[in-house]
Amino acid sequence: MKTVYITRRETFNAAHKLWREEWSDEKNWGVFGKCSNHNWHGHNFQLYITVKGVPNQETGFVINLKLLSELVREHIIEALDHKNLNLDVPFLKGIMASTENMAIAIWDILDPLVRAHGGEMAKIKLIETENNFVEYYGGKEPF
Amino acid sequence: MKTVYITRRETFNAAHKLWREEWSDEKNWGVFGKCSNHNWHGHNFQLYITVKGVPNQETGFVINLKLLSELVREHIIEALDHKNLNLDVPFLKGIMASTENMAIAIWDILDPLVRAHGGEMAKIKLIETENNFVEYYGGKEPF
Amino acid sequence: MKTVYITRRETFNAAHKLWREEWSDEKNWGVFGKCSNHNWHGHNFQLYITVKGVPNQETGFVINLKLLSELVREHIIEALDHKNLNLDVPFLKGIMASTENMAIAIWDILDPLVRAHGGEMAKIKLIETENNFVEYYGGKEPF
Amino acid sequence: MKTVYITRRETFNAAHKLWREEWSDEKNWGVFGKCSNHNWHGHNFQLYITVKGVPNQETGFVINLKLLSELVREHIIEALDHKNLNLDVPFLKGIMASTENMAIAIWDILDPLVRAHGGEMAKIKLIETENNFVEYYGGKEPF
Amino acid sequence: MKTVYITRRETFNAAHKLWREEWSDEKNWGVFGKCSNHNWHGHNFQLYITVKGVPNQETGFVINLKLLSELVREHIIEALDHKNLNLDVPFLKGIMASTENMAIAIWDILDPLVRAHGGEMAKIKLIETENNFVEYYGGKEPF
Amino acid sequence: MKTVYITRRETFNAAHKLWREEWSDEKNWGVFGKCSNHNWHGHNFQLYITVKGVPNQETGFVINLKLLSELVREHIIEALDHKNLNLDVPFLKGIMASTENMAIAIWDILDPLVRAHGGEMAKIKLIETENNFVEYYGGKEPF
Numbered sequence: 001m002k003t004v005y006i007t008r009r010e011t012f013n014a015a016h017k018l019w020r021e022e023w024s025d026e027k028n029w030g031v032f033g034k035c036s037n038h039n040w041h042g043h044n045f046q047l048y049i050t051v052k053g054v055p056n057q058e059t060g061f062v063i064n065l066k067l068l069s070e071l072v073r074e075h076i077i078e079a080l081d082h083k084n085l086n087l088d089v090p091f092l093k094g095i096m097a098s099t100e101n102m103a104i105a106i107w108d109i110l111d112p113l114v115r116a117h118g119g120e121m122a123k124i125k126l127i128e129t130e131n132n133f134v135e136y137y138g139g140k141e142p143f
Numbered sequence: 144m145k146t147v148y149i150t151r152r153e154t155f156n157a158a159h160k161l162w163r164e165e166w167s168d169e170k171n172w173g174v175f176g177k178c179s180n181h182n183w184h185g186h187n188f189q190l191y192i193t194v195k196g197v198p199n200q201e202t203g204f205v206i207n208l209k210l211l212s213e214l215v216r217e218h219i220i221e222a223l224d225h226k227n228l229n230l231d232v233p234f235l236k237g238i239m240a241s242t243e244n245m246a247i248a249i250w251d252i253l254d255p256l257v258r259a260h261g262g263e264m265a266k267i268k269l270i271e272t273e274n275n276f277v278e279y280y281g282g283k284e285p286f
Numbered sequence: 287m288k289t290v291y292i293t294r295r296e297t298f299n300a301a302h303k304l305w306r307e308e309w310s311d312e313k314n315w316g317v318f319g320k321c322s323n324h325n326w327h328g329h330n331f332q333l334y335i336t337v338k339g340v341p342n343q344e345t346g347f348v349i350n351l352k353l354l355s356e357l358v359r360e361h362i363i364e365a366l367d368h369k370n371l372n373l374d375v376p377f378l379k380g381i382m383a384s385t386e387n388m389a390i391a392i393w394d395i396l397d398p399l400v401r402a403h404g405g406e407m408a409k410i411k412l413i414e415t416e417n418n419f420v421e422y423y424g425g426k427e428p429f
Numbered sequence: 430m431k432t433v434y435i436t437r438r439e440t441f442n443a444a445h446k447l448w449r450e451e452w453s454d455e456k457n458w459g460v461f462g463k464c465s466n467h468n469w470h471g472h473n474f475q476l477y478i479t480v481k482g483v484p485n486q487e488t489g490f491v492i493n494l495k496l497l498s499e500l501v502r503e504h505i506i507e508a509l510d511h512k513n514l515n516l517d518v519p520f521l522k523g524i525m526a527s528t529e530n531m532a533i534a535i536w537d538i539l540d541p542l543v544r545a546h547g548g549e550m551a552k553i554k555l556i557e558t559e560n561n562f563v564e565y566y567g568g569k570e571p572f
Numbered sequence: 573m574k575t576v577y578i579t580r581r582e583t584f585n586a587a588h589k590l591w592r593e594e595w596s597d598e599k600n601w602g603v604f605g606k607c608s609n610h611n612w613h614g615h616n617f618q619l620y621i622t623v624k625g626v627p628n629q630e631t632g633f634v635i636n637l638k639l640l641s642e643l644v645r646e647h648i649i650e651a652l653d654h655k656n657l658n659l660d661v662p663f664l665k666g667i668m669a670s671t672e673n674m675a676i677a678i679w680d681i682l683d684p685l686v687r688a689h690g691g692e693m694a695k696i697k698l699i700e701t702e703n704n705f706v707e708y709y710g711g712k713e714p715f
Numbered sequence: 716m717k718t719v720y721i722t723r724r725e726t727f728n729a730a731h732k733l734w735r736e737e738w739s740d741e742k743n744w745g746v747f748g749k750c751s752n753h754n755w756h757g758h759n760f761q762l763y764i765t766v767k768g769v770p771n772q773e774t775g776f777v778i779n780l781k782l783l784s785e786l787v788r789e790h791i792i793e794a795l796d797h798k799n800l801n802l803d804v805p806f807l808k809g810i811m812a813s814t815e816n817m818a819i820a821i822w823d824i825l826d827p828l829v830r831a832h833g834g835e836m837a838k839i840k841l842i843e844t845e846n847n848f849v850e851y852y853g854g855k856e857p858f
Contacts, residue, residue, distance in 0.1 A: 004529045005564040013272065015158035015183040015227075020630065031631060033638055039227035040158040042185005044272055052570065058449065059460060060527030065561055066462055084158075084182035098632030100576045122572055129156065129187055132637055135577040141624065142572035143694055143714035147815045148850040163344065174345060176352055195856065201735065202746060203813030208847055209748055241346030243290045265858055275351055278291040284338065285858035286408055286428035299558065301444035301469040301513075306773065317774060319781055325513035326444040328471005330558055370444075370468035384775030386719045415442065415473055418780055421720040427767065429837055429857035433672040434707040481713065487592065488603060489670030494704055495605055551715055571715035585844065587730035587755040587799075611799035612730040614757005616844055656730075656754035701728065701759055 005122055006062045007050040010072050015042040016085035016097045043128050050123035051114055063119040071113050076106055099128045103136040148265055149205045150193040153215050158185040159228035159240045186271050193266035194257055206262040214256050219249055242271045246279040291408055292348045293336040296358050301328040302371035302383045329414050336409035337400055349405040357399050362392055385414045389422040434551055435491045436479040439501050444471040445514035445526040472557050479552035492548040500542050505535055528557045532565040577694055578634045579622040582644050587614040588657035588669040615700050622695035635691040643685050648678055671700045675708040720837055721777045722765040725787050730757040731800035731812045758843050765838035778834040786828050791821055814843045818851040
């Protein structure tokens with residue numbers, strides 16, 4: 001069984017801050033540093049979605065990337081692009097908008113959608129800056 | 144006279160929106176599209192500062208890049224990084240925070256500083272996304 | 287007058303070959319090398335379009351990048367993306383599909399369109415591979 | 430046992446189309462979209478080959494990258510670079526030239542060659558565009 | 573348990589050569605090629621450090637990247653940046669300065685430090701050039 | 716006259732230091748900082764060579780990039796790659812190995828060679844790190 005992993009990149013530009021209401025300014029600054037700036041800051045995020053499977057005999061596809069791209073754009077990018085991650089995004093409400101938590105939230109939305117189209121989610125990679133990124137395997141620990 | 148152009152890159156992550164208070168929401172949306180989102184969005188900006196000159200005979204330097212980097216960090220990056228470009232930045236107050244206007248404002252701050260250290264500003268390049276950037280030559284039109 | 291240069295990137299993936307019908311296979315190979323492969327080869331092209339101007343007082347824009355992107359997609363990318371540059375592209379008919387000639391042809395289409403929208407074309411950059419690219423300033427020789 | 434994974438990148442530029450002869454134009458378009466363009470399109474492919482092993486005590490090498498590069502260039506790049514993947518490549522004959530299938534075919538050629546030189550293949554990554562790539566672990570499912 | 577992997581990039585520029593004193597020049601050249609140049613050569617290295625864990629409920633962090641960055645800069649980058657890897661680096665003394673061995677040595681220093689701060693090292697990636705890099709999972713073989 | 720600028724990238728990896736023998740260690744450190752490390756450091760340099768001209772009617776070429784690449788590899792890369800810029804390079808003897816001076820020296824070698832093949836040098840760009848690069852137009856000051 002020749003399982004292949006295929007990845008699609010989508011991008012979005014968003015504002016956020018790392019901030020806990022119940023903490024003092026000092027504590028927020030101590031933990032989150034400049035990421036706690038009251039008036040927000042922002043990033044060009046890059047989102048990589050990886051689906052695994054055996055290539056279809058006729059198409060050679062694990063999943064049609066056009067379909068995958070449409071799912072991601074409709075359900076994820078539409079909600080995140082040119083938005084405030086703390087204020088504007090229903091699926092991040094009440095969640096600290098760290099890159100870690102965003103990756104989990106994105107997986108939780110995409111997993112049933114990809115499954116409904118016969119695919120299997122394998123990984124989310126979310127790049128925040130050229131120096132920082134997270135990877136999430138649905139909770140699995142491959143290493 | 145062997146004039147060489149030397150460039151230093153610095154980066155900053157910031158929030159902004161394109162928005163005119165005196166315009167209706169509809170007009171703002173019509174002109175600025177998703178960049179007018181009320182609650183801001185953001186970017187990883189890359190700033191390239193180019194200084195020109197004849198390399199010094201002893202050092203081989205047009206300008207000491209450590210000095211240039213310190214000037215840019217102290218006077219520009221400190222003010223922009225992890226900030227809201229519309230609300231937090233003194234030198235952008237009252238200016239539409241377009242990439243074009245930011246490049247001009249950055250030049251106007253750096254030009255006298257670089258000059259005071261014996262250098263000559265040649266160009267500002269400001270990258271907003273992998274698809275969009277501006278270049279400013281102090282008003283010159285090389286092409 | 288604070289002229290700023292603003293650039294938009296668009297991408298397209300296309301096949302081509304460098305080949306002159308009236309030349310022998312040997313001569314084609316001698317001049318064009320592996321680029322003369324009968325059955326074509328291809329590239330992920332990156333096209334950078336630069337427009338110059340003084341930022342508008344109200345919008346801060348040299349040109350609305352959404353408009354510029356739409357012009358380029360409609361008139362250039364639509365014709366080139368996932369196409370054969372030698373066979374499928376009306377505006378390259380009868381022209382050797384070198385990167386140089388493509389840049390000139392793209393300029394000649396975009397120049398009147400950009401002008402009709404109040405802008406002024408400044409430069410075309412066309413990247414063929416990470417090792418090869420061309421730049422065209424409408425025939426000007428800035429250096 | 431301190432297993433390390435070492436990776437070499439090689440590149441090739443090729444034309445292809447996604448197309449099934451026995452399907453109508455409409456069905457080909459419906460499934461493959463613009464990738465089904467009759468006259469081909471193309472890409473700058475990036476191929477990453479990963480070999481695993483314990484570094485040799487004397488050389489510090491898992492495998493000599495010069496050797497690995499020569500194997501890949503002779504057996505893979507020579508066959509793919511500046512070629513038509515549907516017409517010109519013996520080891521892709523009769524196979525839908527999807528990125529998924531290419532990765533499997535490349536593994537199947539390199540695996541015995543690397544093994545014959547004392548190495549062990551771990552992964553193939555094949556990048557088609559900045560937005561699309563596949564990874565293949567010889568059929569293993571690490572996650 | 574929603575384990576997430578988070579990665580920080582740091583960079584350093586260093587000289588090295590691949591060379592065994594007890595071997596003849598010919599043998600060194602035969603095995604290491606141009607990397608055996610007597611007078612050294614050098615690289616811009618990129619080091620990616622990956623830590624795994626379940627995001628903290630309050631901060632959303634697997635590990636505070638500011639802390640991770642400080643650990644890596646103090647214990648690794650300080651020792652390697654603008655240095656000669658064969659002559660200047662205590663933790664590489666007596667070790668062939670291959671990328672493989674460097675990755676292992678870096679892991680062995682960071683692992684107890686990260687552990688002491690409640691984190692768990694998952695991976696080191698060390699990029700030597702755009703064509704060559706290694707990955708090390710602490711000896712694990714995820715694939 | 717439709718002048719086009721065409722650019723070829725070549726790369727080399729080299730060691731160097733910034734150091735004046737007649738200066739004390741303290742003065743060297745004061746001026747050159749960590750770049751003055753006794754035992755050298757190094758970089759992955761990227762060299763972009765730009766030639767200008769009107770595309771040939773038959774070939775569509777400003778210059779044959781295969782020829783340009785061969786000239787650069789034979790006369791520049793061969794001398795610099797995997798070398799010590801202070802010790803091993805005849806054309807840098809007696810010259811402070813700053814990026815500025817290297818760009819000038821490379822131009823002075825390539826200019827007559829390119830001219831001898833009917834081309835005209837327009838620009839050298841030499842990237843030392845992702846944060847630092849120089850550009851040289853043969854002494855011209857386009858801006």
